[in-house]
Amino acid sequence: MNSPDVIIVGAGITGCAAAFELSKSNLKIEVIEKYQPASMASGWTLAGVRQSGRHSTEIPLAKYSVQEWPNLVEILGGDTGYTQMGNLRLARNEEEAITIRNLVRDQEKAGLDIKYLNENKDIKEITPALSKKIIAASFCSTDGHAEPIKTVQAYKTAAERNGVTFSNHEEVLKINVKSNRVSSIRTSKRNIDTQTCILANGIHCNSLLKSLGMKIPLDVPIVTVIQTEKTAKILNPVIGVANADLAMRQELNGCFRITSGVQKWGGKLEEKNSLPYAATSLEKIHFTIARSIEVIPKLSQCSIKSFWGGLIDLTPDALPVIDQIKEYEGLIVASGFSGHGFGIAPAIGGILADLTMKDPPRLPIDPFSFYRFKKNNNLKEKENEPTLHG
Ligand SMILES: Cc1cc2nc3c(=O)[nH]c(=O)nc-3n(C[C@H](O)[C@H](O)[C@H](O)COP(=O)(O)OP(=O)(O)OC[C@H]3O[C@@H](n4cnc5c(N)ncnc54)[C@H](O)[C@@H]3O)c2cc1C
Structure with missing residues (x-):
């Protein structure tokens, strides 16, 4: 069997939306999930789909997503339970x-x-x-809400229809790198060669960044x-x-x-x-x-x-980390959604596909840099509260 070009760690809404967007390319994609789709934040969520109450840097992502949400049923060919009642x-x-x-x-x-x-x-x-x-x-x-498990399932089924493989009940244990690029991953069941790995594993993101000497400052x-x-x-x-x-x-x-x-x-x-x-x-x-x-x-x-x-994967400024890691080509991180990553998943999925394809991201992501916490080390703990959801 050919090795996948891209491995996505985690089948929450982030991983599934990225898998669907990437399934439009001719890359071979595999999603690896420790439990089953939507078994953590994407199942626990309230599932509000809102633009209001967001930080100004997230509003373009939220507006883009709200344009997409009404069309998802048709695009994905599955129910999302989306309703736009404010x-x-x-x-x-x-x-x-x-x-x-x-x-x-x-x-x-x-x-x-x-x-x-x-x-x-x-x-x-x-x-x-x-x-x-x-x-x-x-x-x-123009805000609203959706049914989270149905939505994740709709993304997953649409991605599978386009050839993406999902492996459930398998944990990614380590990302291996060679000459500053991703070379393979080790799971609880096997080693898999790959050139690109997207970390969409929510609160567990640091468990895979740790062996590379990196972390996102996360409160849980x-x-x-x-x-x-x-x-x-x-x-x-x-x-x-x-x-x-x-x-x-x-x-x-x-x-x-x-x-x-x-x-x-x-x-x-x-x-x-x-x-x-x-x-x-x-x-x-x-x-x-x-x-x-x-x-x-x-x-x-x-x-x-x-x-x-x-x-909740809460960062010090309550904004997500969406970035290609400079030290290791092919390592892309999407975590730290701080309690409001469900509604913006259509934008996040698209951006992760752009980063993977080395295209310019369709929306500005500089505020979500992996490196911002190092630069801005005077962020006080207080700044991460309150984080709004709903
Ligand atoms: C109670 C609650 C209310 C919320 N309300 C809202 C809201 O109203 N609106 C909104 O926009 N957002 C809301 N959010 C936030 C939103 O639900 C999350 O930001 C979003 O679901 C995150 O999705 P994800 O795919 O990034 O992470 P997750 O859904 O957590 O998915 C990560 C997946 O990775 C898997 N995984 C972890 N480690 C590994 C590994 N090593 N190997 C393989 N798989 C692994 C996990 O099993 C999990 O399935 C809320 C969250 C909560 C908890």
């Missing part, structure tokens, strides 16, 4: 109203079509179920996620809040998916039913439920279907 970011007090007003001003400057609503009745016109206590909000009508906090049983449809947009301690959406099937903000996590990633599992606590669940009922009082009547912890 994103409301709420202010629960005067201080939060100032945060939201400033956010809207900055984002308008960055060219986003976003409104500031400062009357409860205008906000409730969009979502009548919201509490009377919400005093202001931003609304970006947890986000608590609660899913309710199906209930009557009362929420169309994705909800976020000014200080990022809550986000939620109602899935198309009627279940609510509710997430906390980032919370400190000192735990150990375990395995349950042969899948990775990060335990959250009653305290974190309690906090998240209390916040959600403050915002939508009717949620107090919903039954809980499930809950889980989702780990």
Whole structure:
């Protein structure tokens, strides 16, 4: 069997979107996944697809992606559960109203079509179920959400149709280099010769960079996620809040998916039913439920279907690393999405294909350089919070 030209480590949305984009070339592509597709952040996620609330350097990626999302069903030939009903970011007090007003001003400057609503009745016109206590909000009508597992599966199936091979339940253990370029990789099952390796393995990125003497400064906090049983449809947009301690959406099937903000996590990633599992606590669940009922009082009547912890690959500036590593030709990194890499996956997949093909990236990626942390070593820990999702 011929060796693959490109190995992608990780079958989350990043790896699968890159695989699909690269499947349009005549390169031989293989994706290697330790568990199964979408078994980590891309399955744990809230799956908001938003431009609003993003750092100005990410807005071009988010806008590009929002152009792509409505067409993905046709392009991929599979369902994504995408719906474009907006994103409301709420202010629960005067201080939060100032945060939201400033956010809207900055984002308008960055060219986003976003409104500031400062009357409860205008906000409730969009979502009548919201509490009377919400005093202001931003609304970006072109934001939305999708079904994460369906989307990853749709990317994977489309890539497979174009000849990409997926190997699940196989862990990449080491990247071997020769004369400053990628030469092969070692997995839990075999050695594979290849010239190009894309690291799309989320929080585990450093485990493969380490033996090359490199790392991305990553924190790994947890986000608590609660899913309710199906209930009557009362929420169309994705909800976020000014200080990022809550986000939620109602899935198309009627279940609510509710997430906390980032919370400190000192735990150990375990395995349950042969899948990775990060335990959250009653305290974190309690906090998240209390916040959600403050915002939508009717949620107090919903039954809980499930809950889980989702780990975040958080960089010091809460921006991703998307780069070709200069020291080793053929080594490309895409990690550190800091809790908002789902919505921009169409852009990221395209950019990773550009980097692999040595084409100029279709969108600016200088702010996402692997080397920025060395230059900017006065970044304080504080700068990576809050990270917004939803
Ligand atoms: C609770 C939560 C809420 C979020 N909400 C949003 C949101 O609303 N909007 C948004 O845009 N983003 C959101 N995000 C972030 C978004 O989900 C992630 O940024 C995105 O899914 C990252 O995808 P990925 O493919 O880069 O990483 P992952 O999905 O983590 O995929 C990495 C894959 O690599 C595999 N892997 C790891 N190491 C190896 C190895 N050595 N060998 C082989 N395979 C390996 C893993 O098993 C995994 O499947 C949220 C994240 C969480 C956790």
